[in-house]
Amino acid sequence: MAINFQKVNFAYYAPKKNQQANFVLKDIDLNIEERDEFIAIVGHTGSGKSTLVQLMNALLFATNGKVNILGTLISKKSNIKLKPIRKKVGLVFQFPEYQLFEETVIKDIIFGPKNFGMTSQEALTRAKEVAKMVGLDEDILEKSPFAISGGQMRKVAISGILASNPDILILDEPTVGLDPFGKKELLSLLKKINEEEHKTIIIITHDMEVVSDVARRVIVMDDARIVYDGDKKELFTREDILMEHNLDYPELMKLMIEIKEKLNIDIDIHQYSIKDAYSELYRVLGESHE
Ligand SMILES: Nc1ncnc2c1ncn2[C@@H]1O[C@H](COP(=O)(O)OP(=O)(O)OP(=O)(O)O)[C@@H](O)[C@H]1O
Ligand SMILES: [Mg+2]
Known part of the structure; x- marks a missing residue:
């Protein structure tokens, strides 16, 4: 199993004296294969989706329970090398502006691959390739990432992660802010990466059309817990689950x-x-x- 969670709980803050921890993830058991999965994570706002994926690439650490990613048991201990894990499990944040920081778009896209060991020239070639793949116009590449639209920022953030060529790709609400064509284009690209390169893709979305279009497996979260994890088709036969968790x-x-x-x-x-x-x-x- 590429990503394995056993009885994981997570709280953002240590509890105050005599108070209980405020766990925003509770009793999470999860197995995700390294290849060929296409998973959608859905659920109410505040149910823990973004928190969950940040544990998957070791940006956050379980308060208790075990998280194993690609054979490494994750913990804050300094002898554990997190950089290779973050290269292999690429995460596109929910709010792309948090991910961007360089002077120009192109510098932002090449940051990841350079950081993970590519030469400047390799990174530049790769960056131009992925920018084209996600439909970013060439004239945007020299602009500041903060002087472009929200949808364009998202495409830049996605390009930055794709350029590093992760084994597993996680995208937190990637279609928000994209126009219908951009959305279609992105979903086709993800499907292509999944089908041709066999990479596992995990996507958080509130959009059941996106779930319907791309996912094979669906994880439903509600109030810090996973309440359904299984086949998409099976989920759509479970009217009880859809009703109970306000899914359409x-x-x-x-x-x-x-x-x-x-x-x-x-x-x-x-x-x-x-x-x-x-x-x-x-x-x-x-x-x-x-
Ligand atoms: N940085 C943070 N510090 C403290 N609490 C946080 C932080 N980020 C999220 N939370 C809390 O953790 C819980 C889960 O939040 P999370 O962002 O994981 O939900 P989500 O399912 O991604 O929601 P949305 O659909 O709105 O993006 C919420 O109660 C939220 O208030
Ligand atoms: Mg979120």
Whole structure:
């Protein structure tokens, strides 16, 4: 297992005398493979999603319990080298402006790969490649990262992490602030990285369309705990879980449910693309509704 959590609790502050710790992660057990997973983490605001992923790349440390990342048991002890772990598990923060700090966009993108050992020339070549991949215009590269739009900042932060070529890629609400085209472009890029390079991708999102489009496994958090961890399709059969934790069906599934009920036909409502939904409807209705 690449990422393994056993009975992990986490509090941001040590408790005051005679007070209980305010755990924002409770009893977290988790196993994530190094390759081929595409996981969406969903759940209420404040449920602990961003905190959880910061433990996955050793930015935060468990208050108790065990966190093992790529074979290293993580702790604050100084003999544990955290840099290789942060190279292998790349994290794009929820608020990209926290991740940017250099004078120009290009310097920001090459910071990570240089820090992890690439030469300046290699880093520059790689940075230009990834900037193009995420759809950043070349004329932005020499601007200050603080003089560009929120969506562009996000793309710069994503480029910086991609340029370091991590084994596992974690993105905290990466589609927020992107226009529809930018969102589609980013999701296709992530799918490509997952399918062709077999990298595990973990994405935090509130958007069930994103879950529907890219994820295979879903982790649902509520009030500091993981309340569901499993197959996406299975989750969408569990109306009880969706209701209890205020999650919605993706729009296409809502439409399929409506059609199934109104026409009283036996269709598989679990469709995640218009093409597949059309095929399923055609399979059942095609002949009779010519
Ligand atoms: N730096 C911090 N210091 C103290 N408490 C924090 C800090 N960051 C988050 N918290 C608290 O930890 C809990 C979990 O926050 P977290 O940011 O992990 O939630 P989240 O699920 O990512 O929420 P959102 O969907 O709004 O991004 C919240 O109660 C929050 O107030
Ligand atoms: Mg968050």
